[in-house]
Amino acid sequence: MTTRSKPAAARRALLLDILNHGALALVALLFLFPFFWMVSNAVRSNAEVLAIPVRLLPTVFEWDNFAKAWTEQPFGRFFLNSFIIAASVTAITVVVSCLSGYAFARLKFPGRDLLLMGYLGTLMVPGIMLIIPLYLIINSLGMVNTFQGVILPVAFGTFGSFLLRQFFLSIPNELEEAARVDGASRLRILVSIIVPLSMPAIGLLSLFTFIAQWNNFLWPLIVMTGAENATLPVGLTLFQTQQATAWNYIMAGATLSMLPGIVLAILLQKLIYNSIALNAGMGGR
């Protein structure tokens, strides 16, 4: 390349770069449209939602639809129910997974490897197969339409045990031995040494468990009857069935249901990316 064509080639490369970025930005904007549409319809009167011709933005902005959806409409209650369930499941899962993950990682006992393989087996069972028997179990325990009935069956997944076991294994053994010599019981070691050093993994487990439970539909649908205890996804469909015309409130409710996921996905993007990248590095090779 002669020195004369260099700036021209560089300019051409820059132009292509800009076009490249611009094109993807356009695609991304189009991709985000449904979010926009949801919010746009949430802040208009129902008449405007159903008006023909369809308008991108409302003529009158009803920002207080969100507040109304929360207080006058039942979405506030749905939100709270979802939160209680998701938070409870997350708390139980983390505690149970810490305990079992530690046992698998550090304690020697007969049958350990066999049990581990058994746990691995349970991971391969698709959720839909358990729905019916789980409902029957909950029914026989009289826990239909209760919070415990929704929370307990899903709080004991084995995935957390694996995740934490893997992470615990990477903590140097000598730290625990020093603690044992210092006089710490195993439980004390877990709580005071292992857990503080495992915050990334525990954070990850909490995040994915919370979101999965927040977004869960089929199981709360089956267990909860009626609107009193419904979670947001279930409440949305209930509301939609009963008040098929109140689309603006439905959109407001949908926005509310998406908020935690969106906020967490943006705030914790690094954590999420790193954990998925681990899958790419391991689950692959």
Added chain:
Amino acid sequence: MTIAQETAAETAPAATTRRRSRLDVREGRTAFFFLLPSLIGVTLFLVLPIVASIVLSFTNWKLLGKPQFVGVANYVRLFTADPQFWTILRNTLFFTAEYLVLNIVISVGLAVWISSLKVGQRWFRVIFFLPTFTPTIAVAIVWMLMFAPGGLFETVMRALSWSVPGVLTDQTLAMQAVVVVSLWAGVGYNTVLFNAALDMVPASYLEAARIDGATAWDRFWKIRLPLISPTLFFGTVMTAITSLQVFDQIYVMTRGGPGSATATLGYAVYQKGFQNFQMGYASSIAWVMFALIMALTAMQFWLQRKWVHYDN
């Protein structure tokens, strides 16, 4: 002078006096208590249901009254007498095939495009990833509004002079609508996954290829794609397994309709189990689904030998 010599003289090889030390017993007991919550939960809510599910599929229990053992009658009915089953099976397979292919193609495309950017990669990743963190129900409801008669979709189509009947009430288009919604909700995860995998391809391979004269097209098909094939395989298997169980969007948008156009196995389990309360029959459908998942996964594992390149 040395104790060692005296000791060697005294002791015969005592290799296998295995008194299990109390320290080890104590460790075993501690392990038991640590595992107890998990074991109780797993037994009660995983193992028990799996066993119960098998047993149920051989009964005709309808929630009230006592279950009666009917042997393989459920399965027989499923495969021979049920008019809907083959439609449902076909729908499920059709959805899975179409969704899987489109999902992988789109997410790979987006992943490659994102990795070609100089700035802002992580923001594009976040944008496409957002829908995967939101409830599928909400996603489906929003799209339902867009597809509603007199709604946005119809307006856009009319502006393009394409006359389109009500999407959700049309036999063929309803399934496509479900596919589109599922794609919007689902490509984000695989996009991030494949993008991460692409970022892990050592730059030295690509530079060497460039020096050898490979074009960008060549570099993609001959180097980057093969090198991320393990991750591609992983993503494909995971996506196939979840797409076979599709439920949420069908419940919201079509309830399996119009007719049975969008009824899938997942939806059928719910319908038969919790609307008709035919628990036994629904269990047998669930097991057919499980068999399908296993078969599909096994097939993919068999196929991977041909197209997946591992490092070793």
Added chain:
Amino acid sequence: MASVTVRNAVKSYGTMEVLHGVSLAAQDGEFVVLVGPSGCGKSTLLRMIAGLESITDGDIDIGGRVVNELEPKERDIAMVFQSYALYPHMTVRDNMGFALKLSRRSRKEIEDAVNRAAGILALEPLLDRYPRQLSGGQRQRVAMGRAIVRNPAVFLFDEPLSNLDAKLRVQMRSEIKALHQRLGSTMIYVTHDQMEAMTMADRIVVMRAGRIEQIGTPLEIYDTPANSFVGSFIGSPSMNLIEGVVVDDAGAAALKGRDGTLWSLPGRAAAYKGRSIQLGIRPEHIHIKSDGIAAEIRTVEPTGAETHVQMQAGDTPVVAVLRDRPSLAPGGPLSFGFDVARAGLFDLQTGNSLA
């Protein structure tokens, strides 16, 4: 302060036995060093004394009571690990106070104990730092401080200096030794470095392949090794071992090497006439002698204080450590003799020392 007695300790992992019945007794206040090559079982033995490994057979006794079934915390021991094992999320102060916090001492007690230990080891300015902010030597001292705070009956060290560079190692060696003199506690110290063993120990326990080869004071082990393994393990450069047959050379016993070279033997060798044995000569016991054994110099390595010479006497490579800066050139001839009285005699098959 307490004595530690190990009686016939056996350790097996499944069917594989790694310690074959070892016994030793550390007196109250003694500094005992377990030394040996990698895999000899010294760390395993130490961990069994600590309670981190269970004992398959035999007894371990601390301060007169059998501790086989006791947890580490019940044995009144403290341990310093090779990689220091400092809790990364706690400050130095919290690291040192952790054990006392666990045994629910009062805040004042803990503070006093930590400050006292910090004073002994000059750690006061580091008390509020985190381990990642400390150098290797500082971390090692914090690890020792953590042990001191507990005021245990026995201190256990598991190769604590292996991760330090050479200069730091020498400095820490004397610091640990000074600590022992100040505290007077029983200390059991594991290392693979024979120099550490020699300079620090009251008594050395030489181990190999799960057995104890010899127990003795450093000078005992140096002067009268129990077998050729101990002889060549202790002392650097290693003892020269020459094979040959005991013959009679003008009335005195001599070793005839395979190449015919004759080596003088101490008087007691006469009892072994006709036998094939090994002669052990330490490099530092070799001196230049005009009518001695003829050798050809291979390399000359001056260290400043000494000169290490590698030479070939017939078929036998010999290493010598000479003082007084003789002028030597590689390839040149050297005639040497050695201190016959201090030479070792070892059986060829078993390696055992011959009386």
